[in-house]
Amino acid sequence: xxxxxxxxxxxxxxxxxxxxxxxxxxxxxxxxDAAVLRISTKKCLLITTDxxxxxxxxxxxxxxxxxxxxxxxxxxxxxxxxxxxxxxCFVASLSIPPHASYKFIHHLYQGMISGARAFGASLVGGDxxxxxxxxxxxxxxxxxxQPDRVIYRHGARPGDGxxxxxFIGDAALGLALIKQRxxxxxxxxxxEKQINPIPRIREGTTISRMRLASSMIDISDGLLGDLRHxxxxxxxxxxxxxxxxxxxxxxxxxxxxxxxxxYELALSGGDDYELLFTVPPDRQQRITVLQRACxxxxxxxxxxxxxxxxxxxxxxxxKEITCRQEGFTHF
Amino acid sequence: xxxxxxxxxxxxxxxxxxxxxxxxxxxxxxxxDAAVLRISTKKCLLITTDxxxxxxxxxxxxxxxxxxxxxxxxxxxxxxxxxxxxxxCFVASLSIPPHASYKFIHHLYQGMISGARAFGASLVGGDxxxxxxxxxxxxxxxxxxQPDRVIYRHGARPGDGxxxxxFIGDAALGLALIKQRxxxxxxxxxxEKQINPIPRIREGTTISRMRLASSMIDISDGLLGDLRHxxxxxxxxxxxxxxxxxxxxxxxxxxxxxxxxxYELALSGGDDYELLFTVPPDRQQRITVLQRACxxxxxxxxxxxxxxxxxxxxxxxxKEITCRQEGFTHF
Numbered sequence: 001x002x003x004x005x006x007x008x009x010x011x012x013x014x015x016x017x018x019x020x021x022x023x024x025x026x027x028x029x030x031x032x033d034a035a036v037l038r039i040s041t042k043k044c045l046l047i048t049t050d051x052x053x054x055x056x057x058x059x060x061x062x063x064x065x066x067x068x069x070x071x072x073x074x075x076x077x078x079x080x081x082x083x084x085x086x087x088x089c090f091v092a093s094l095s096i097p098p099h100a101s102y103k104f105i106h107h108l109y110q111g112m113i114s115g116a117r118a119f120g121a122s123l124v125g126g127d128x129x130x131x132x133x134x135x136x137x138x139x140x141x142x143x144x145x146q147p148d149r150v151i152y153r154h155g156a157r158p159g160d161g162x163x164x165x166x167f168i169g170d171a172a173l174g175l176a177l178i179k180q181r182x183x184x185x186x187x188x189x190x191x192e193k194q195i196n197p198i199p200r201i202r203e204g205t206t207i208s209r210m211r212l213a214s215s216m217i218d219i220s221d222g223l224l225g226d227l228r229h230x231x232x233x234x235x236x237x238x239x240x241x242x243x244x245x246x247x248x249x250x251x252x253x254x255x256x257x258x259x260x261x262x263y264e265l266a267l268s269g270g271d272d273y274e275l276l277f278t279v280p281p282d283r284q285q286r287i288t289v290l291q292r293a294c295x296x297x298x299x300x301x302x303x304x305x306x307x308x309x310x311x312x313x314x315x316x317x318x319k320e321i322t323c324r325q326e327g328f329t330h331f
Numbered sequence: 332x333x334x335x336x337x338x339x340x341x342x343x344x345x346x347x348x349x350x351x352x353x354x355x356x357x358x359x360x361x362x363x364d365a366a367v368l369r370i371s372t373k374k375c376l377l378i379t380t381d382x383x384x385x386x387x388x389x390x391x392x393x394x395x396x397x398x399x400x401x402x403x404x405x406x407x408x409x410x411x412x413x414x415x416x417x418x419x420c421f422v423a424s425l426s427i428p429p430h431a432s433y434k435f436i437h438h439l440y441q442g443m444i445s446g447a448r449a450f451g452a453s454l455v456g457g458d459x460x461x462x463x464x465x466x467x468x469x470x471x472x473x474x475x476x477q478p479d480r481v482i483y484r485h486g487a488r489p490g491d492g493x494x495x496x497x498f499i500g501d502a503a504l505g506l507a508l509i510k511q512r513x514x515x516x517x518x519x520x521x522x523e524k525q526i527n528p529i530p531r532i533r534e535g536t537t538i539s540r541m542r543l544a545s546s547m548i549d550i551s552d553g554l555l556g557d558l559r560h561x562x563x564x565x566x567x568x569x570x571x572x573x574x575x576x577x578x579x580x581x582x583x584x585x586x587x588x589x590x591x592x593x594y595e596l597a598l599s600g601g602d603d604y605e606l607l608f609t610v611p612p613d614r615q616q617r618i619t620v621l622q623r624a625c626x627x628x629x630x631x632x633x634x635x636x637x638x639x640x641x642x643x644x645x646x647x648x649x650k651e652i653t654c655r656q657e658g659f660t661h662f
Contacts, residue, residue, distance in 0.1 A: 003433050011436070011459055018440050023453040026420065035455035037420060039370055039475075049422040049471060051458050089357065089368060091380040093424075093469045102334050105342070109349050123350040124357055124366035127382050128342055133464055138424045140380060140471035144370075 031233070032153050033082035033218060034143065044150065045088075046143035048079035054097075054134040062178045063195045065104045068137075069111025070196060075220065076141035077119055077199035078273040082218040084151045084208025085143035087121035087201060093138040095131030112139070119201045149208045151277070156215040156234035160278040162302040163287065165203050165294070167248035168223055170194075172269020190250055197273040203294045204275060212286055213277040222268040224311060224323060226276055234278075237307030240267075242315050246299040267313065267323055278304055362564070363484050364413035364549060365474065375481065376419075377474035379410035385428075385465040393509045394526045396435045399468075400442025401527060406551065407472035408450055408530035409604040413549040415482045415539025416474035418452035418532060424469040426462030443470070450532045480539045482608070487546040487565035491609040493633040494544075494618065496534050496625070498579035499554055501525075503600020521581055528604040534625045535606060543617055544608040553599040555642060555654060557607055565609075568638030571598075573646050577630040598644065598654055609635055 003011065016030040027036040027044060034048035052058055052072050060068070073090065080087050092112055096105060113123050121141065174194030177187050200218070207213050215234055217226045224240075231238050245266050255262040279287065284300075291298045305312070313321050334342065347361040358367040358375060365379035383389055383403050391399070404421065411418050423443055427436060444454050452472065505525030508518050531549070538544050546565055548557045555571075562569050576597050586593035610618065615631075622629045636643070644652050 003427070003431065003436065006433055008459060011433070014433075014437070015440050015454075015457070018437070019444055019454040023420070026453055026455055029453070029455045030457070035420070035422070037455065039374065039376075043370065045370070045376070045473075047420070047422055047456060047471075047473070049424045049456060049458050049469075051424045051426060051460050051469070053426060053460055053462055055463070056460065089354070089366070089378070091366070091378055091471055093380045093382045093471075095382060095384060095467060096334070100334065102337055102342070102345075105334065106345070106349070109346050113350055122354040122357055122360070123346070124360045124368065125378060125380060126346070126361070127380050127469075128339060128346075129382050129384055129387065131384055131465075131467075132386070136426060136462075136467055138380075138382070138458075138469040140378075140422055140424075142376075142378070 027147065028152060033079040034085065036083070036150050038147060042146060043144055044147040046080055046083050046085040046145065047140065048076055049138060049140040050075045050079070051136060051138045053136050060135070065107035066111035067195050069108040070115035072137045072139050073112050073115035074197045074199045074273060076139045077116070077201055078218040078220065080141055080143035081200045081204030082216050082275060083143070083145070084149055084204050084216065085145040086205055087116065087119045088142040088144045089122050089124045090116055090139055090141045091124060092126040094126065094128045095136040096128060097131055097133055097135055100135060119199065145208065149211070151208055151213050151216040153215050153217050153230050154233040156230050156236050156278040156304045157280065158236055158304050158306040160214050160280050160304040161284055161300045162227070162238060162240070162276065162278055162304060163298055163300050164219070164246060164274050164276050165200050165298055166274045166296050167246050167251065168219065168272055168274060169251050169266030169269050170248050171197060171271035172265040173251055173254060175271065176265070187250065194271055197271065199273060200275045203296070206290060206293050207275070207277060210286060210290060212279055212283055212290060214280050216275060216277040219272040219274045219276050221270050223276065224267050227311060230276070230278065231304070231309065231311065234304070235308055237305040237310040238302055239305050239312045239314065240302035242313060242321070244299065244301045246297050358478065359483060364410040365416065367414070367481050369478060373477060374475055375478040377411055377414050377416040377476065378471065379407055380469060380471040381406045381410070382467060382469045384467050391466070396438035397442035398526050400439040401446035403468045403470050404443050404446035405528050405530045405604060407470045408532055409549040409551065411472055411474035412530050412532045412535030413547050413606060414474065414476070415480055415535050415547065416476040417536055418447065418450045419473040419475045420453050420455045421447055421470055421472040422455060423457040425457065425459045426467040427459060428462055428464055428466055431466060450530065476539065480542070482539055482544050482547040484546055484548055484561050485564040487561050487567050487609040487635045488611065489567055489635050489637040491545050491611050491635040492615055492631045493558070493569060493571070493607065493609055493635065494629055494631050495550070495577060495605050495607050496531050496629055497605045497627050498577050498582065499550065499603055499605060500582050500597030500600055501579050502528060502602035503596040504582055504585060506602065507596070518581065525602060528602065530604060531606045534627070537621060537624050538606070538608060541617060541621060543610055543614055543621060545611055547606060547608040550603040550605045550607050552601050554607065555598050558642060561607070561609065562635070562640065562642065565635070566639055568636040568641040569633055570636050570643045570645065571633035573644060573652070575630065575632045577628050
């Protein structure tokens, strides 16, 4: 079998099957934003790992070492946020190419440490290796929380509303602008969203504490791609209304009304690191409380349906539209 | 400042300074075989991470994907063993080059899972990325233990005996033989030690349970290099007797008596993954109990001295010898 045919998520499913079960401490292993491990009756540990590779996930030319370090932490914190957890500590494994200076590495670590410290997590260890070509950063982040407050991907039920935090598509548009070398001050907030994303830890822990969500995931590979994980693991379907997508004023300015690509990045672009979560009807009136607590937009963009495995996207006229691509995938 | 001048361990010291303290859960952060984190009064978490890079830490040509996966786990388990801990679970982050087949990746994971399962640890998550050139495997391993049983690098005191488990130098000799393409059956156990090392988990937990050691480390970068970490962190010195080094029969056969390089690999070669630990005089009579429990040689090779930062190696005539290199270091 070829890896390319199997795809990233096919490979993960295969690995999960080899990994097997039988370990009583493992509440949830492979297949969610973070693994969940029982360590006492009142506490569980969350563990997640993410790698950033130079030339694939980032180009050193369009960020700074400090922001690169900070982002490598943010993408991991985002996985902890998606479970509703509180960050605890992290280890960093670096493969450092010969051309990297000590100054570069110093600022990289400062970015990591500062990005983690803002959410209460500390650097506790790691590994550094000389690598011939590219900078590779692997972070493993641990979080803690009460076992009964963990929010998984598999809890969505037909009728639940689908919500997202913040704005969608800005990070992907920011990346497109960087590639087009349109780095003017006007677009700064879009580019900022790409190179300096803020993990939604506060929002995640609040959603968990309020017992608001039936399922949750972070939007890292694109809205539709990540929503697919929710409906797959919840054995449901989903309906999304295009005109409800929370698009930032700058994002809206960029695309003419009716531009074909207007919704493309919002639906399929990656790197937003916003939270997507589902809320049962009887809890939806508490969304305003969440919104006040967080101070960022919380938007209902659709609903969970019974049509297993099917995502329907409806336009202004309630007509179904076809999406070419759902999200980013390796292989 | 250049990274090359700073060296791997200089860089780690700098990073530890940036990381700072102030997190009450962190009992020990950067600078030991694993970080130690308080999670309850009776339990602490150990966390360690290690990266293997194709062309630096291994060549795919001289091992199998299964053994490569197993070794990537063994080097991490060895760090848990060096604290006296019990393995718990791990995450694996893989950067996979385009030429890797699904079969290769499948056997790699089987090796990891089997190597970890033998010591009670399970695969709970990870990350897979397409990488243009080399296979990069980063494992983060967690362990658990009682906080008062953790064995650090910093507890050695003058007069303590220095002990090692098993035989020293076999893995480095095995690597040399592989490079010379001397893969005959006669040398199998030496090559096996290089490509399929057994982490000393059982020995580590027994040493911890018996409260035998004042300090401990695993020998991954070479005996003298790793002993240096012990004496540095314990603010002591050390004396090693060459003729006490536990050399396997095959290792001894390989070098003629009096061969200049006879002790070189045993002193400075890496990859042994044996444990080096120090034992106060009043506990040394219990070594025989340990030896019986473990079924592998446990050998006293020297003693801790008061001469801060100085390692003396004595030959058969009690004459001091000079060592060219202490161990493996990146940069």
